[in-house]
Amino acid sequence: MHYQEARRPQIHFTPQENWMNDPNGLVYFDGEYHLFYQHNPNGNNHADMHWGHAVSTDLYHWEELDIALAPDHLGTIFSGSAVADTHNTSGLFQQASGGLVAIFTHDQEGHQQQSIAYSEDKGRTWTKYEGNPVIPNTELQDFRDPKVAWHEESEQWVMVLACGDHVQFFGSLNLIDWKHLSSFGREYPSDDGVWECPDLIKLPVEGTNEKEWVLIVSINPGGPNGGSAVYYFTGTFDGQIFHPNEAASNALKWADEGRDFYASITWDNTEDTYWIGWMNNWNYAKTAPVSPWRSAMSLVRKITLQRHQDNYLLKQEPVISVGPVRAEKNSALTISAGESQSYDVTPYGSAEFCLEHPSEQWGFQLVSDQNEVFRLEINQDDDSYTFYRTEGQSDFSQDFASEITGALHGLKLEQISAIWDNCSLEFFANDGVVVSTNLMFPYGKIHAIELYSVKTELVVSQLTINEFPSIWK
Ligand code: FRU
Numbered sequence: 001m002h003y004q005e006a007r008r009p010q011i012h013f014t015p016q017e018n019w020m021n022d023p024n025g026l027v028y029f030d031g032e033y034h035l036f037y038q039h040n041p042n043g044n045n046h047a048d049m050h051w052g053h054a055v056s057t058d059l060y061h062w063e064e065l066d067i068a069l070a071p072d073h074l075g076t077i078f079s080g081s082a083v084a085d086t087h088n089t090s091g092l093f094q095q096a097s098g099g100l101v102a103i104f105t106h107d108q109e110g111h112q113q114q115s116i117a118y119s120e121d122k123g124r125t126w127t128k129y130e131g132n133p134v135i136p137n138t139e140l141q142d143f144r145d146p147k148v149a150w151h152e153e154s155e156q157w158v159m160v161l162a163c164g165d166h167v168q169f170f171g172s173l174n175l176i177d178w179k180h181l182s183s184f185g186r187e188y189p190s191d192d193g194v195w196e197c198p199d200l201i202k203l204p205v206e207g208t209n210e211k212e213w214v215l216i217v218s219i220n221p222g223g224p225n226g227g228s229a230v231y232y233f234t235g236t237f238d239g240q241i242f243h244p245n246e247a248a249s250n251a252l253k254w255a256d257e258g259r260d261f262y263a264s265i266t267w268d269n270t271e272d273t274y275w276i277g278w279m280n281n282w283n284y285a286k287t288a289p290v291s292p293w294r295s296a297m298s299l300v301r302k303i304t305l306q307r308h309q310d311n312y313l314l315k316q317e318p319v320i321s322v323g324p325v326r327a328e329k330n331s332a333l334t335i336s337a338g339e340s341q342s343y344d345v346t347p348y349g350s351a352e353f354c355l356e357h358p359s360e361q362w363g364f365q366l367v368s369d370q371n372e373v374f375r376l377e378i379n380q381d382d383d384s385y386t387f388y389r390t391e392g393q394s395d396f397s398q399d400f401a402s403e404i405t406g407a408l409h410g411l412k413l414e415q416i417s418a419i420w421d422n423c424s425l426e427f428f429a430n431d432g433v434v435v436s437t438n439l440m441f442p443y444g445k446i447h448a449i450e451l452y453s454v455k456t457e458l459v460v461s462q463l464t465i466n467e468f469p470s471i472w473k
Helices: none
Strands: 018-029 033-042 050-056 063-069 078-087 097-109 110-117 144-151 156-161 167-174 178-184 194-204 213-218 229-237 243-244 260-267 274-278 300-307 311-318 324-328 334-336 340-344 349-357 361-368 373-379 384-389 402-407 415-422 424-429 436-438 446-455 459-466
Touching: 018 050, 018 097, 018 167, 018 178, 018 213, 018 260, 018 274, 033 063, 033 078, 033 274, 050 078, 063 340, 078 110, 078 402, 110 144, 156 213, 167 194, 167 349, 178 243, 178 274, 194 260, 194 334, 213 311, 213 361, 229 260, 311 459, 324 349, 334 446, 340 459, 349 424, 384 424, 402 436
Parallel strands: 018 078, 078 144, 144 194
Antiparallel strands: 018 033, 033 050, 050 063, 078 097, 097 110, 144 156, 156 167, 167 178, 194 213, 213 229, 229 243, 260 274, 274 300, 300 311, 324 459, 334 459, 340 446, 349 415, 349 459, 361 373, 361 446, 373 384, 384 402, 415 424, 424 436
16 A cells, blocks of 8 residues: 555655656656656665666656666766667667667766666666766766667757857767767856756747747756756757857746746657656755655656747646546636635645636635645736745754745636645646746645635636546546
């Protein structure tokens, strides 16, 4: 009977026990989505990093498998990626149909270099390449988290690597011999933050046949609400150089303005683009009050771009491939200023609704059976929203209890999807163009959601309360 502890997330992946951080090696191969992750198999703290491993056939249910990569004489195993080398470009496979290659950072007390390993049995066992490292260290202190993908146009593998205050691109024909292509980002302000876990992807622009290049960067600290967060640039990539669309001064766009979405990267070898993030923040990850595991991934999200005048915004739609076990549809309702309406909910589930008339200031709150309240309030006049994470357990970090704000980008909110689990709330508005992911640690169980309006009338249509199946069943 695993996965039954009081705070155990039921719709988010967690390791059965011990520490987890970044998602690594995301790849689809032979009917399975692989999720590797930073993992300490012997403790609930960030140490002795291995790659843990889980697989899924639907991006919702997960099965944890044995450890994939363990430390060796070159160091512990930090973050990285995996690709399906189906043409055996690496020459590492006996079969012409190839297999999986993992590209990761070896860390030896802060000395970082890039290495590879390969698997001929669908990721169950791995052989480290005997010529590791494939990219030895230069003099850079931060030199990690290789993300690799095949670049059609220039017919080569392209790696993006995090290097402190910038990224570097490398190219290769065989995943073994790498050539430096270019560097990007030194001119962007990162204050005291370090760039980590980059990704370079081409995303479709909704409603067009266009695709745009997107460069993803995690930064820690420096997030909009403190600590860890993910931002992105849109632009072009010609196989050598990334050219951003926007000028340096206004190029920063946050993928998720909540406090707990970090180190997100995309799956290799899929038609649509999916990603997942570590649902945590380095500001308090090490003391988060959960055990014997620590901690959880976000929901998987399908990502695309949406065009707004000259600007592209990332759109993230949560993947709950199985559908709800119970969906309670409610008739349209009008909530006057100063009024509220409450609905019973299960400890993990969602509320989905459309707004016919968004009021100027309105919100919803999740309430636990111990009367703890987690409130998210939208203020259209200020073009912002605030998540009040001030109740529940917060004694493990001075930084945890907070008011977490985000921007509405001039959008009138029309569609809302709020998805909660035993210790998180993911807020998606306008089909995932506005997103905020946050942990919360009620002592009780969430049992109600209350919709309210502060100013003017709120007209809600199609309100559905969903209960989801546990991902472990
Ligand atoms: C990001 C990160 C990576 C690194 C890994 C170590 O959260 O710091 O840059 O590879 O975690 O566990």
